[in-house]
Amino acid sequence: MKIIGLTGGIASGKSTVCRMITRRNIPLIDTDLLARQIIEPGKPAYKRVVNHFTREILNEDGTIDRVKLGEIIFSNEDKRKILNKCTHPFIRMEILKLVICYWIKGEKMVVVDVPLLIETRFNKFMSSVVVVYCSDQIQINRLIKRDNFSELIARQRINSQLPLKEKIKYANYIIENSGDIKTTEEQVENVFKNLKPSSLNWLLSWLGPPILAISLIIKGLLFIIDRL
């Protein structure tokens, strides 16, 4: 199975492109959604996050106030690193579980939408990397408009990630999303026509998920050994 990593910058258009991908009946794993699920009360990362960030980040009903947590971590790099440490191992495990489910179902391709694909070096586990790109000015304008941020806050959030100009260096395919939706849709069509696995390719890439699983298990064991 081919595992396609889709990434980009904040508000560069990943979700917009993902909607086009799911309309093509290609399975998609949305890591922003996984990140939301693993910090729900009772879920594995919840306790870790609350221990580090205190009950100050909780809503009255005990759920994590995502707006408050966002304000803390996007204005403080050390705190952002702490949140990443609390959440990323669990997100990786959820991705792995879903990839294996799709593999068992016999899917030939799965797209994993990971905003921090390059920053976390998760791109190494992907068959191909697709970067959704747009110009700096358009990225900031779209972010301000969508989330109602001031320019300062928008810049702070953009600067918390590797610049898009750096990310495209790791891309096998770039989707240029500075233009209109129709132009983006045409590029999505072309990229995924190219990525469609041939039968021979499919046979070879069948080994993808087990290799991903073994690599992540080794990484987990090394992490545990390091902490002993």
Ligand SMILES: CC(C)(COP(=O)(O)OP(=O)(O)OC[C@H]1O[C@@H](n2cnc3c(N)ncnc32)[C@H](O)[C@@H]1O)[C@@H](O)C(=O)NCCC(=O)NCCS
């Ligand atoms: C900080 C949180 C609570 C903010 O939640 P909120 O609902 O406001 O935003 P959402 O999750 O939809 O993220 C929006 C975008 O912010 C960017 N972003 C999110 N987390 C991070 C981070 N740790 N570092 C840099 N950018 C990030 C991504 O581009 C993402 O697409 C949430 O993003 C979170 O838990 N982040 C840590 C987990 C993570 O790294 N997620 C990214 C996917 S792996």
Ligand SMILES: Nc1ncnc2c1ncn2[C@@H]1O[C@H](COP(=O)(O)OP(=O)(O)OP(=O)(O)O)[C@@H](O)[C@H]1O
């Ligand atoms: N080609 C386009 N033309 C006009 N508006 C667009 C285009 N692509 C995306 N947008 C708008 O820009 C905003 C950001 O797009 P989107 O939410 O898809 O980005 P994202 O990369 O998923 O963001 P995040 O990193 O925050 O999850 C949205 O309001 C979306 O409607």
